[in-house]
Amino acid sequence: MRPARALIDLAALRHNYRLARELGGRKALAVIKADAYGHGAVRCARALQDEADGFGVACIEEALELREAGIRGPILLLEGFFEADELALIEAHDLCFVVQAQWQIDALERARPARAYTVWLKLDSGMHRLGLDASVYRSSLHRLQAMPHVREVVAMTHFARADELDSARTREQLAVFRQTCDELELPCSLSNSPALLGWPGMAAEWGRPGLMLYGATPFTGAHPVADRLRPVMTVSSKVIAVRELAAGEPIGYGARFVTSRPSRIGVVAIGYADGYPQFAPNGTPVAIDGQPGELVARVSMDMLTVDLTDHPGAGLGSHVELWGDQVRASHLASRAATSAYRLFCGLKRVPRSYIGD
Numbered sequence: 342m343r344p345a346r347a348l349i350d351l352a353a354l355r356h357n358y359r360l361a362r363e364l365g366g367r368k369a370l371a372v373i374k375a376d377a378y379g380h381g382a383v384r385c386a387r388a389l390q391d392e393a394d395g396f397g398v399a400c401i402e403e404a405l406e407l408r409e410a411g412i413r414g415p416i417l418l419l420e421g422f423f424e425a426d427e428l429a430l431i432e433a434h435d436l437c438f439v440v441q442a443q444w445q446i447d448a449l450e451r452a453r454p455a456r457a458y459t460v461w462l463k464l465d466s467g468m469h470r471l472g473l474d475a476s477v478y479r480s481s482l483h484r485l486q487a488m489p490h491v492r493e494v495v496a497m498t499h500f501a502r503a504d505e506l507d508s509a510r511t512r513e514q515l516a517v518f519r520q521t522c523d524e525l526e527l528p529c530s531l532s533n534s535p536a537l538l539g540w541p542g543m544a545a546e547w548g549r550p551g552l553m554l555y556g557a558t559p560f561t562g563a564h565p566v567a568d569r570l571r572p573v574m575t576v577s578s579k580v581i582a583v584r585e586l587a588a589g590e591p592i593g594y595g596a597r598f599v600t601s602r603p604s605r606i607g608v609v610a611i612g613y614a615d616g617y618p619q620f621a622p623n624g625t626p627v628a629i630d631g632q633p634g635e636l637v638a639r640v641s642m643d644m645l646t647v648d649l650t651d652h653p654g655a656g657l658g659s660h661v662e663l664w665g666d667q668v669r670a671s672h673l674a675s676r677a678a679t680s681a682y683r684l685f686c687g688l689k690r691v692p693r694s695y696i697g698d
């Protein structure tokens with residue numbers, strides 16, 4: 342069997358969830374959309390079920406997968422419903438949803454559900470993706486509050502640049518939110534992972550951690566709080582061939598690496614079709630049998646190559662970690678001009694196994 346594997350540590354996931362809740366205020370909505378950022382939504386939800394205050398997903402299909410797997414408790418559709426006819430399923434499965442546009446409020450006015458809805462009313466405080474403009478936020482809230490079938494409204498917004506700790510933008514967005522929502526006496530939800538980790542003093546009823554649950558820092562450098570996270574996913578494979586090459590020999594497509602000395606090169610069974618960054622440069626860190634090592638040459642679809650010259654004990658069958666405990670996903674991502682979000686969500690074809698249940 343092909344040796345590429347992703348090991349998911351559910352105890353680390355719970356540790357990170359607890360940190361998110363400690364930082365965020367009262368409750369934390371575990372964001373497990375996109376198959377829990379590639380970690381397996383059902384397994385992650387089950388691992389968190391006893392302690393999570395709720396789960397956030399992108400769409401009703403993802404919510405139904407969780408309900409069908411027996412996940413109870415609040416599930417929030419982060420983009421709301423895409424079509425009004427989803428409201429029947431929303432009611433049947435007792436889902437909460439974001440309201441981000443006027444047409445959704447119009448649709449809710451026409452709805453006659455038997456069970457009342459919990460609605461998260463999204464303010465566009467400056468990201469300009471989803472959400473209502475501040476000028477219509479209060480009137481929209483009053484329309485919702487006038488509906489007998491709306492039982493609770495949570496005020497929410499989303500930050501665009503909270504991972505940039507020296508940017509004024511997060512405070513500006515916060516000011517817009519406070520100006521619009523402070524007197525409304527609603528439960529509030531503001532913070533994603535970078536805001537929870539890097540912007541103390543924004544505590545609200547609900548935090549919405551995603552990336553940090555999976556143990557990756559959203560910041561580029563060391564950070565005292567983010568450094569408390571534990572990586573959840575470790576992706577590894579094995580050396581399936583070893584080449585002994587003289588100095589001056591090219592390796593792989595495009596000869597992007599040429600040996601500068603007599604070299605031992607290990608071929609590892611994982612590639613960009615599995616989600617490893619195709620354009621990771623020479624010298625990108627890997628761990629070879631637990632020791633720091635380096636990627637060399639261009640990554641192929643199913644394979645990549647590592648330099649074994651300074652690893653005399655390594656050879657056929659050696660274990661190579663691509664990211665995880667030793668090679669942090671965020672570090673690899675910054676070397677390879679991508680993000681930890683993309684690394685996790687891009688993982689394909691690699692069987693997952695779980696520990697820490």
Ligand SMILES: Cc1ncc(COP(=O)(O)O)c(C=O)c1O
Nearest residue numbers: 372419499533534549550551552
């Ligand atoms: C509305 C909303 N809240 C929270 C999150 C979680 O963000 P992060 O993964 O940065 O914690 C996301 C993710 O994109 C989101 O769209």
